[in-house]
Amino acid sequence: MALWKLHGDGSLKLGEVVAPHERLSWGKTIGLGAQHVVAMFGATFVFPLLMGLNPQLAVMMSGVATLVFLLTVKGKVPSYLGSSASFVGVATAIYSAGGNPSDVTGAMFWVGVLLLMVGLIISAVGAKVIHRALPPVVTGGVVMLIGFNLAPVVANTYWPQDQWVGLVTMLLVVVLSVGVRGFLGRIAIFVSLIFGYVLSWLLDVFTGPITAFSASAGAVTTHLRVDWSGVANAAWVGLPPVTDLANWQWHAQTNVVGFHLPHFNVAFALIALPVVIALIAENTGHVKAVAEMTGENLDKQMGPAIAADGATSMLATFVGAGPTTTYAENIGVMASTKVYSSAAYVVAAIVAILFGFSPKFGAIISATPGGVLGGITVVLYGMIGLLGAKIWKENQVDFGNPVNLVPVAAGIIIGVGNVSLDLGGWQLSGIAFGTLVTVIVYHLAHRLAPAELKNNPEGAVLIVDRPGAYKGDHED
Incomplete structure (x- = not known):
C-alpha cells in the first residue's frame, strides 16, 4: 500500500472530497480515525459477547484484520473489518447442540476458508461473475437491508435507555453535519458522542439516576446513565485471558473466554458454512457502496477484498476471536464526512489494537451511555440503508418491473424485520435470510419471467465511474 498524498494543504474545504489515496494533516486524520473507532466499537464489542467470545480479543483482532485487508486491496477500498453479526445464530445453535467456544471458532474457521477460495476464484475469472449474480437491483437491496436491519438495535436496545439524551445527541449530529462548516462538521459523530457522554454524566450529577x-x-x-465501576476495576495494560474450557458454561456469570485454538467438527461446520453466501453478498455490497461513494470502479478489487476477509476471518478464529467482515457502520461515517482516506482506517486499526492491550480504555468505550449510542446510530444506520437507494437511483433500476420489485421487496422485509427460517438444528434469519431471498428469488423470477420483463439477461454493470464524482455527485 503506497503512502498517501496530502490533500491540498492538509485541510478540508467546503465541497471537497478526500480520495482513498489522499490524507488530511495527521492531526485531522487521527481525529477521523477516532471517529471510525467510535462507529465500529459497539458492534465489534457486542457481537462477540452474543457469541460467547471475548470482546477485548475481538477488538484487537479487528485492528489486525483491518491492516491486513488494507494491504491486500492496496488501500483502494477504505474499510474497517469488525466482528460479524451473521454468526450469532450459528454460535447459539452450536452451543445448543452441546458445543463450546472452540467448536464455534472451529466451525467459523471453515467459513473463512470458503470465503478465501471464493475471493481467489473471483480474482481469477473477473468480477463479471459477481455482476451476473449480483446486479445493481440486488446489491442495492442487500446494502439497504444491511443498514435497516440495524434499526431494531436502536429501537429496542439503545434508544429506550435514555430517549431525551438520544434525541439531543441525534439533533447535534444533524446540526454539526449540515450546519457547521469545516473539520468540526466532518467529525460530527465523534463530537456528538463526547457531548452526549458529558451530558449524561451531568444529568447523573444534577438529577440523579x-x-x-x-x-x-x-x-x-x-x-446511573454513566457507570464507571467496570472502568475502575479494569487494568491499564493486559491481554485477554486464555479460555478455560474445563469450567466454561454457556451464559454463566463465571464465563471466562479468550485465547484458544479452534476445534473442528464436521457437523458444526455444516451449520456455519451457508453463512458464506451472506458474507459474499455483504462484502460485494460494501465494495460497491464504497465505489458508489468514491466514484471509482473497484471491480478489480472485488476478489482481493473477499479473499482478504476470508483470510482475516481464518486468522481471527484461529486465535479464538470471531470472524471479521467489512463494516457497514463505517460506510455511514464516510458518507457523512466525505473523507474516504484509507489513512484514517490505518489509524483506527492501530487504536483498536491498542485497545486490545488495554482493558481500561475498552471499559471506558463500553461504558458509553446507551442513549448516546441511540442518538448516533439512528442517523448512521439510516444513512447505510439509504446508500442502497442511491445505488438504485444511479443505475436507474426500474421498480415498475415486477422482476425487480417482488424479490427485493421480500428480501428487504425479511432483513429489516429479522424474519427467521427454522432449519432444524440451524436458524437462518435477518441479513443472511434476507440476502439469500433477494439473490436467489431474483434469479428465479428472472428465469421465469417472459422476455419483455427480463432486464439485461447478462447482468447489469454497476455504474460508479462518473465524471466529476469526487466534486459534485456526493454533495447531496
Whole structure:
C-alpha cells in the first residue's frame, strides 16, 4: 500500500472530497480515525459477547484484520473489518447442540476458508461473475437491508435507555453535519458522542439516576446513565485471558473466554458454512457502496477484498476471536464526512489494537451511555440503508418491473424485520435470510419471467465511474 498524498494543504474545504489515496494533516486524520473507532466499537464489542467470545480479543483482532485487508486491496477500498453479526445464530445453535467456544471458532474457521477460495476464484475469472449474480437491483437491496436491519438495535436496545439524551445527541449530529462548516462538521459523530457522554454524566450529577431500560439487566431499572465501576476495576495494560474450557458454561456469570485454538467438527461446520453466501453478498455490497461513494470502479478489487476477509476471518478464529467482515457502520461515517482516506482506517486499526492491550480504555468505550449510542446510530444506520437507494437511483433500476420489485421487496422485509427460517438444528434469519431471498428469488423470477420483463439477461454493470464524482455527485 503506497503512502498517501496530502490533500491540498492538509485541510478540508467546503465541497471537497478526500480520495482513498489522499490524507488530511495527521492531526485531522487521527481525529477521523477516532471517529471510525467510535462507529465500529459497539458492534465489534457486542457481537462477540452474543457469541460467547471475548470482546477485548475481538477488538484487537479487528485492528489486525483491518491492516491486513488494507494491504491486500492496496488501500483502494477504505474499510474497517469488525466482528460479524451473521454468526450469532450459528454460535447459539452450536452451543445448543452441546458445543463450546472452540467448536464455534472451529466451525467459523471453515467459513473463512470458503470465503478465501471464493475471493481467489473471483480474482481469477473477473468480477463479471459477481455482476451476473449480483446486479445493481440486488446489491442495492442487500446494502439497504444491511443498514435497516440495524434499526431494531436502536429501537429496542439503545434508544429506550435514555430517549431525551438520544434525541439531543441525534439533533447535534444533524446540526454539526449540515450546519457547521469545516473539520468540526466532518467529525460530527465523534463530537456528538463526547457531548452526549458529558451530558449524561451531568444529568447523573444534577438529577440523579434514571429509571429506564438497562441493557445489562435486560429490564427497566433505576441506574446511573454513566457507570464507571467496570472502568475502575479494569487494568491499564493486559491481554485477554486464555479460555478455560474445563469450567466454561454457556451464559454463566463465571464465563471466562479468550485465547484458544479452534476445534473442528464436521457437523458444526455444516451449520456455519451457508453463512458464506451472506458474507459474499455483504462484502460485494460494501465494495460497491464504497465505489458508489468514491466514484471509482473497484471491480478489480472485488476478489482481493473477499479473499482478504476470508483470510482475516481464518486468522481471527484461529486465535479464538470471531470472524471479521467489512463494516457497514463505517460506510455511514464516510458518507457523512466525505473523507474516504484509507489513512484514517490505518489509524483506527492501530487504536483498536491498542485497545486490545488495554482493558481500561475498552471499559471506558463500553461504558458509553446507551442513549448516546441511540442518538448516533439512528442517523448512521439510516444513512447505510439509504446508500442502497442511491445505488438504485444511479443505475436507474426500474421498480415498475415486477422482476425487480417482488424479490427485493421480500428480501428487504425479511432483513429489516429479522424474519427467521427454522432449519432444524440451524436458524437462518435477518441479513443472511434476507440476502439469500433477494439473490436467489431474483434469479428465479428472472428465469421465469417472459422476455419483455427480463432486464439485461447478462447482468447489469454497476455504474460508479462518473465524471466529476469526487466534486459534485456526493454533495447531496
